[in-house]
Amino acid sequence: MSGKCSYNPTFSHVYVEEQVKELPLTKEVLSNLPSSKIIYIKHYKDIFNRKKQDYRAQSKSRSLILAANKGNLIFKGSDMCQDHGNSRFFYAAGVMNCLFDCDYCFLKGMYNTADIVLFVNLEDYFDKVKRMLSDGPMFLSVSYDTDLYALQGIADIPSRWIDLAKVNLDLTIELRTKAHPKTFVPLGNVIYSFTLSPQKVISSFERGTSSLRGRLDAVKEATDAGCKVRLCFDPLIRVRDWESCYNEFMDTVIYGVCWDKVYDISVGTFRISAEYIKKLRRCCPMSEVTEYPFVNSEGYSKYPDEIASSMRSFILKRLPEVIDEGKIFCDSDGSVFGDR
């Protein structure tokens, strides 16, 4: 034996459904991955749904799957997700899994693989949204099951959604990210939503994402461009020295953001479907985030109420210094709700 094996780089292998090989988005992605080995397949589930997959091994060399979604394209928002006062709240399942590797991510509990499926039949999504708009205005999170900006090096999907929003004013889209988007388009019905975490949390548990500095720079670029910006202090993570960690973090954020230009804020502690926690721990064993002795309540694993409440209060007591309380939204256990 000569030593440890080298892993293939991310997306060294791209599995492409035969039926999508001529679609424009497929061609765009493949042109941005010229060194990748392309393997044509019949159906994405032949790869994505294989049994006994090892997330930890796969996460060292993720594969990309390009496919057509022939099932549900748009879903109703989950109870665990803040709807920010929007009654018709939906999310688009355009990508399955995420290139970023956050220890606490529910996707690890949801899927059996680290591989990523990108549905390239975007036009079908757009047609579906247009049909749904005939029933009234809708709020659509387009990066709920993934971080679309993590994929911006291979496919500019956010721009395509923004183009749709541009001509459908009853459609409000949210682009949530932990990245630093390259461009911002100021539209009244496009919300750029940034997850903010202490640098210690980012370095330890949010692998591949932008630094806090990078995210705050992106927030500034977005507000300067006149975009609607949402800041998400969610999930708050209980690290050992969380008070000093989050105190320093709040100092940085409070002085680093132009608050009068912030559209709204969400605050929430980490919580996850109890069904997912076992798999999450298998994917990220011996992580301070996943190994926490959570309580199970109504089908969710979460911090004990008094701890979650103290964490939320810690953040909430700092925010009124800088932003109108009516713009602050809390997770379902919180006591503060925005006034929209």
Place this chain on the structure above:
Amino acid sequence: MIALFFAMKGEADPYIDALGLKGAGDISGFKIYSDDTYILCVTGMGKVNSACAVTRILSLYEGKIDIAVNIGTCAGEDVGRTYIINRICDIDSGRDLYPDMLYKSPFVEISLHTSDRYKKDSVFEDDYGPYVYDMEGAAFFISASNFLSPDRILLFKTVSDPGDPDIVTADYCRSLLEPSVQDITALIGDIVSSFEGDPYLAADTMACKYSEELHCSEYMRNDLNRLIRYALSSGVDIASYIDERLPIRDRIEGKKVLEDVRKMLL
């Protein structure tokens, strides 16, 4: 352990010789050669033989096999060339199977078609690209998938003929497979050495020790295990904290210590 599966003895011989494996009799009629690291099995030809042998060996050694590898000859265009397989099409069922391709390898990747019938034509390209053809690969993969993750199942195939099975003899197989033995065994060894151990070993060992000290019930033991895992993952010296409270007389006192640990941690 590394499990190697070959259809024919002639294919296995270069590996038996190179690795210095010793005959270990047979298991359910399948010839076995082994040492402390390897178990090599000659399955016989065809899908049923392959599936039976792989299932038998991997269930007999369940939990001890790190990786399963199928090595052998195949029909294809480029005689003498050795490939690593990235897609397997079971011709008889129409099912496609995919090993994970996580590791860098010196071998060219290709698709493999598997059927129980001999290939007697020279067509080696379908709608999905070029392929090679064998009589075991799909069955090997399906059977091994019941025991191992797809990153731990590898197939290497060396082209013996362009659709002319009559020319394949034991000596011919040996001569074809011999040149790639060193590269394949080195790659397998490197892959296995990159596998991580049990991440919970230290925590579970500690939990086992202190559950005795705290006179834990089953419920308390689970609770203690969870707290120890959290403590170790967040860098807390939980062992010293408990040690300071030893000895603990009985379960009632143990419960109190467990609560103290929880309060200290959370």
